[in-house]
Amino acid sequence: MKQDPSLFVRPELRALGAYHLDLTPCRHKLDQNEVPWDLPRRMKVEMAERLLAADWARYPDFHADALRRDLGKLHGHPWEGVLVGNGSNELLSVALTALVAPGTPRTPVLGAEPSFGLYRGFVLKAGGVPRFLPPRPDLQLPADELEEEVERDPRRPLLLCTPNNPTGSALPVERVERLLERIEAPLLLDNAYGEFCRHDYRPLLARHPHLILFRTFSKAWSLAGMRLGYLLADPRLVSELIKVKLPYNLGHPGVIAGRVALENEAEARRRVRILVARRPQWAAMLAEEGFEVFPSEANFLLVRSPRAKEIRETLEARSLRVRDVSGYPGLAGCLRVSIGTGASLRAVRAALRGQETPRRAVWVPPAARPPGRTGQVERTTGETRIRLSLRLDGGERRIQVPDGFFGHMLTALATHSGVGIDLQAEGDTHVDLHHTVEDVGIALGEALAAALGERRGIVRFAHAYAPLDEALARAVVDLSGRGSFRYSAPRELAAAWVTADFPLTLVADFFQALADRGRLTLHLDILSARNGHHAAEAAFKAAALALRQAVAFRAGSAEVPSTKGTLSA
Numbered sequence: 053m054k055q056d057p058s059l060f061v062r063p064e065l066r067a068l069g070a071y072h073l074d075l076t077p078c079r080h081k082l083d084q085n086e087v088p089w090d091l092p093r094r095m096k097v098e099m100a101e102r103l104l105a106a107d108w109a110r111y112p113d114f115h116a117d118a119l120r121r122d123l124g125k126l127h128g129h130p131w132e133g134v135l136v137g138n139g140s141n142e143l144l145s146v147a148l149t150a151l152v153a154p155g156t157p158r159t160p161v162l163g164a165e166p167s168f169g170l171y172r173g174f175v176l177k178a179g180g181v182p183r184f185l186p187p188r189p190d191l192q193l194p195a196d197e198l199e200e201e202v203e204r205d206p207r208r209p210l211l212l213c214t215p216n217n218p219t220g221s222a223l224p225v226e227r228v229e230r231l232l233e234r235i236e237a238p239l240l241l242d243n244a245y246g247e248f249c250r251h252d253y254r255p256l257l258a259r260h261p262h263l264i265l266f267r268t269f270s271k272a273w274s275l276a277g278m279r280l281g282y283l284l285a286d287p288r289l290v291s292e293l294i295k296v297k298l299p300y301n302l303g304h305p306g307v308i309a310g311r312v313a314l315e316n317e318a319e320a321r322r323r324v325r326i327l328v329a330r331r332p333q334w335a336a337m338l339a340e341e342g343f344e345v346f347p348s349e350a351n352f353l354l355v356r357s358p359r360a361k362e363i364r365e366t367l368e369a370r371s372l373r374v375r376d377v378s379g380y381p382g383l384a385g386c387l388r389v390s391i392g393t394g395a396s397l398r399a400v401r402a403a404l405r406g407q408e409t410p411r412r413a414v415w416v417p418p419a420a421r422p423p424g425r426t427g428q429v430e431r432t433t434g435e436t437r438i439r440l441s442l443r444l445d446g447g448e449r450r451i452q453v454p455d456g457f458f459g460h461m462l463t464a465l466a467t468h469s470g471v472g473i474d475l476q477a478e479g480d481t482h483v484d485l486h487h488t489v490e491d492v493g494i495a496l497g498e499a500l501a502a503a504l505g506e507r508r509g510i511v512r513f514a515h516a517y518a519p520l521d522e523a524l525a526r527a528v529v530d531l532s533g534r535g536s537f538r539y540s541a542p543r544e545l546a547a548a549w550v551t552a553d554f555p556l557t558l559v560a561d562f563f564q565a566l567a568d569r570g571r572l573t574l575h576l577d578i579l580s581a582r583n584g585h586h587a588a589e590a591a592f593k594a595a596a597l598a599l600r601q602a603v604a605f606r607a608g609s610a611e612v613p614s615t616k617g618t619l620s621a
């Protein structure tokens with residue numbers, strides 16, 4: 053037989069376009085809705101160690117029950133109602149295969165355009181036929197239109213993406229519930245961006261057994277490279293879907309990665325918090341540069357411009373990759389941009405303005421060791437490189453850090469504490485500033501501990517208030533030999549961003565590291581402030597003024613100021 057074997061493939065599948073994306077490396081990857089940060093190294097090491105300890109010669113669990121139980125706990129959902137797979141895509145395909153009845157006429161599956169590009173293929177592969185409503189002019193999800201369709205024939209499954217990719221639009225919970233009350237078929241709700249969205253659909257699961265919620269580890273959890281996703285549904289439904297999914301569909305790496313990620317849930321929450329806070333900054337920047345920006349509940353923004361194609365090429369030429377979605381129904385002239393780091397934001401803005409891309413700081417050799425009470429630290433990790441020389445009793449100040457605001461704060465700290473400092477820090481600021489700020493805090497703490505030596509004859513206890521206009525901060529210090537830190541900030545400012553890169557929370561992270569490694573007790577309270585800049589600066593100054601007094605020698609005393617006789621524990 054000489055026939056082209058591709059002709060054996062079902063015609064409706066042959067007609068599908070292949071999924072295609074440019075996967076060549078680029079500097080600012082803003083085209084796949086990933087989060088911009090890889091997992092912290094310590095988490096990857098933990099995963100790698102558990103993988104080494106596993107028995108690779110043995111099959112894994114059929115359905116990864118341990119991970120299902122962890123997820124059940126996370127969502128307060130019975131674990132028998134959780135199913136895990138190689139990305140949520142696999143599970144969407146499994147669910148549709150199970151739920152779409154074969155035969156003629158083919159089962160219609162309701163949906164809405166524009167939406168995730170793979171849905172059409174999933175439906176066709178399952179033997180169904182997509183009945184996707186056309187785009188609304190405002191590109192919002194067509195809740196009313198879907199409701200009408202459901203009322204017309206409630207027996208068609210509905211595939212709904214909210215927040216929707218690529219528009220970012222999301223339906224309020226009540227609108228989804230109205231659909232659930234009307235539909236007499238499963239509602240497959242793709243909630244891949246659920247962590248970034250203010251609407252939480254999970255409570256609907258308990259009331260509506262025909263709801264299936266799909267989630268992924270690819271976004272908020274920084275695990276797109278591991279391929280891991282899950283669905284939440286009624287346990288009775290899952291016990292049937294589990295037969296359609298292949299047994300052993302997850303190997304050791306996925307299961308281990310997922311479990312370690314869940315054990316470190318705070319990391320994911322931190323990433324989500326930062327990205328949600330950055331979303332309006334990106335929206336404002338893109339609007340300022342002339343784009344029409346659509347409201348988003350996800351970690352990306354849909355933007356429109358008559359010059360979209362040309363702009364995408366300009367960005368690509370500078371290694372800034374955004375997604376051209378102009379071919380989607382209703383999206384002529386549209387691009388989709390993932391929310392990235394501050395460095396990416398600045399690079400995009402510079403490119404859109406035709407300016408030079410801002411450069412990072414460069415290294416200079418460390419200064420020679422100065423005399424007196426000094427501490428010198430060199431730290432190199434996978435994330436930062438720091439060289440620090442500290443002179444407690446004063447000296448030159450040279451501070452090179454890859455962020456203007458952080459440099460400004462360190463200068464205030466050095467100036468008002470009266471220390472001499474030579475600092476060069478370089479870090480993974482393309483990821484974000486957090487590692488750099490924290491590691492400079494660690495280095496400064498270690499240099500301070502070294503400079504203080506046995507802590508003999510020093511004042512030890514001190515406190516200071518520092519105002520900055522309306523802002524007021526208080527620092528109380530005990531150079532106790534034990535690291536302890538307490539911090540407070542006005543509730544309305546706690547999550548504030550001082551600059552596009554510097555959240556106020558970094559102030560606490562910095563002083564936490566300093567207190568730990570410098571083995572000092574520090575109570576730092578921002579008592580009042582109206583803006584993050586003033587709050588941060590008042591905090592750095594108060595800490596500096598308190599430290600200045602605490603490290604000073606007591607007049608005429610050389611004894612150790614402790615009832616225990618030593619402070620160098």
Ligand code: PMP
Pocket residue numbers: 084085138139140141142168213216217242244267268269270276279280281
């Ligand atoms: N659903 C939507 C709407 C998505 O945008 C994506 C990823 N781009 C997925 C599902 C796929 O997620 P996963 O990586 O878990 O397969």
